[in-house]
Amino acid sequence: MTGPCGPAGGVDASLARVFDVVPDGLCILSADLTVLRMNRAMAGWFAEGGDPEGRSCREVLAAKGCSCRECPAEAAMAGHACSMKEMTVPLPGGGARYLELSTMRLPGVDGGRDGVLLFARDVSVRKAAERELRQANRDIEQLLSSIGSIMISLDGNGAVTRWNRAAAEMLGLSGHQALGRALFDLDVGWDWAPVREAIEACRRTGEAVRVDEIRRRMAGKERFFGLTANPVPSPEGQSPGVLILGRDITGIKVREAMASHEIKMQSIGRLAAGIAHEINTPIQYVSYNAGFLEGAFADLLRLVEAYRQAFATLGRIGDGGGDRLPPELRRIVEDAEAEADLEYLAVEIPAAVANSRKGIRQVADIVRAMRQFSHPGGREKTFFDINAALKDALLVSRNEWKDTAGLVTELDPDLPPVCGLPQEIGQVFLNLILNAAQAMEETRGDKTGILGTLTARTARQGDTVAVSVADTGPGIPDAVRGRVFDPFFTTKEVGKGTGQGLSLAYAVVERHGGEIFFETTPGEGAVFTVRLPIDCPGEQDGSNTE
Known part of the structure; x- marks a missing residue:
């Protein structure tokens, strides 16, 4: 059989036809790697328009970009096992065909000498599928990574x-x-x-x-x-x-905790408002009656003094020979004065009434502070008195620190109104005060007999107002300083703290565009400072109050 691939060379005709029509490329090489026979598929890939017979394998394949380095045909002739190599054949219209080459040594094909069978398979479709698979894997990896x-x-x-x-x-x-x-x-x-x-x-x-x-x-x-x-x-x-x-989900837990805290505060607020209302009405009665008693007792004292003067005058007239008081009447009056200790009552009753009125005013102040804290407020920022908010927080929390520490206040009386949500800022101050009081419980107060010092300060610092709450507790250990404002972090025993107070304070101050920080000295205490901008964002002064 003859054709573009050369004569059959004694090969059986049927095998020659199979050799020629298989879709994979086949090429028989001599011992010196000269082409003896090449089938139609192989010739189509490497020998368009020319007869490859008698030409060197290197000449035919190299023309299509096949490198002769680590040649699989040479490896086969050297007696190595079937080797495989991939090559890329450029296509005339652009693109490339991807071939997978393998070789094996053939005995007696070149005049009794061994030759080489070169086998080529078009793996372009597989290569394209592999590229698509690699790209799909990259896309999946990128998706999973993102x-x-x-x-x-x-x-x-x-x-x-x-x-x-x-x-x-x-x-x-x-x-x-x-x-x-x-x-x-x-x-x-x-x-x-x-x-x-x-x-x-x-x-x-x-x-x-x-x-x-x-x-x-x-x-x-x-x-x-x-x-x-x-x-x-x-x-x-x-x-x-x-x-x-x-x-x-830490952020979600924080928001849930804040929502739960707000609900609790609303419930406590409603309860406090109800209690304040119930207390306020009788306190008003008591305050009015105390004022009435104070004035009425002063009137009675004046009347008694007038009677005493009249009694003394009648006694003097009687001694001079005029009308005399009956001895029995004189004795009754003198005994009554001695028994009543009129001089003592004249001093102590006004003092008792004054103390009562002072106590009533204190109760009224507590009721007012409770009502202020329990007021739900709006969600629109307004200008408010920062000193008043701090005083209210100190007042409603007094029971928490009165047995532990003495109070020192250094409040700047010239502070301008500050823009914000008064109820939220008041809650921040309350949390800082309670935190300071609890810090001093272990080292001060009833346990040691030594009172600590709770110091509250306010001052203007440029366009901000700084509020600090200081305690003389044990301070904050180095190991936990970075966690103080973390949600749910607490060093207190179970039942003493939830780990939310300072984290909520941090969130509130941050929402107000301010900052909160602390300074501490081990064994001497800690100072927490809140710095708030005076004006609301976008406001130039405090004239636009809500």
């Missing part, structure tokens, strides 16, 4: 097989550090007990299991995570894998 939620995949043995970027960022452990390791061996600070229970339940039931409030404690910080364990099917007989999806 997801803001944690994604952790575990195999049936609990080893990590996927650890996305969000997991690395939120948990402080790179994928390189996590992949291949058992999840529970990783130091990510999670409370493992509920996580382990969720994974076991997921594998046991084959259903997704959600668990909230997974605590994470790392580097002195505490965060909260919500996780869902999802089953991943595995080959029969193997333990199923698990896909863990999760996110940091």
Whole structure:
């Protein structure tokens, strides 16, 4: 058989036809790698318009960009096992054909000498599919990496097989550090007990299991995570894998705590308003009656003094020979004066009434402060007296610090009104005062017999007003200073604190465009300072009050 591929060369005709029509490229090379025969497919790829017979393999293939470095044909002639090589053949209209070449040594094809069978397969479709697959994998990886939620995949043995970027960022452990390791061996600070229970339940039931409030404690910080364990099917007989999806829900917990705190404050406010109202009415009666008694007693004293003067005058007239008081009447009057101790009553009753009125005024001030704190207020900022807000906070919290500390106030009387939400700022001051009082409980007051000092100051600083609350407690240890404003952080024993007071204060001050910070000296106490802008954002002065 003859043709573009050369004569059949003694090869059986039927085999020659098969050799020529197979879709893969076939080429028989001599011992010196000269082309003896090339089928139609191979010639179409490498020998368009020319007869390749008798030409060097290097000449034919190199013309299409095949490199002769590490030549598979030479390797076959050297007796090495079938080797494979990929090459790219440029196409006339642009683009390329991708071929996979392999060779094997053929005995006795070149005048009794061994030659080489060169086999070429067009893998362009496969290459395109591989490119698409790689691109799809890159797209998937990019998508998974861009997801803001944690994604952790575990195999049936609990080893990590996927650890996305969000997991690395939120948990402080790179994928390189996590992949291949058992999840529970990783130091990510999670409370493992509920996580382990969720994974076991997921594998046991084959259903997704959600668990909230997974605590994470790392580097002195505490965060909260919500996780869902999802089953991943595995080959029969193997333990199923698990896909863990999760996110940091600390912000949600903070907002929930703030909402809960606000609801509690509203409830307490309504209760306080009711109590204040109930107290205010009788206090007004008592105050009015005390004023009436004060005036009436003064009138009675004047009347008694007039009677005494008249009695003395009648007695003097009687001694001179005029009308005399009956001895019995004189004795009755003198006994009554002695028994009543009129001189004592004349001094002590006005003093008692004055003290009563002072106490009534104090109760009235407490009632007014309670009503101010319980007033829901609006959500529109207004200009208010910062000194008055601080005084009210000190007044309503007096029971918390009166047995622990003495109070020192240094309030700037010339402060301008400050723009903000009075009820929220008042709550900030109350939290700082209660925090200071509780800090002094262990080292001051009844436990030691030594009173601490609670100092409240206000001052203007440029376009801001600074309010500070200082205590003489033990101070704040170095180890926890970075956590003071963290949500739910507290050093107090159970029942003494929720860890929300200072974090809520921080959030309120931040919403007002201010700042809150502290200074502390171990063993000497701490000073918390709130600095607030005088004007509302966009306001130039305090004239536009709400």
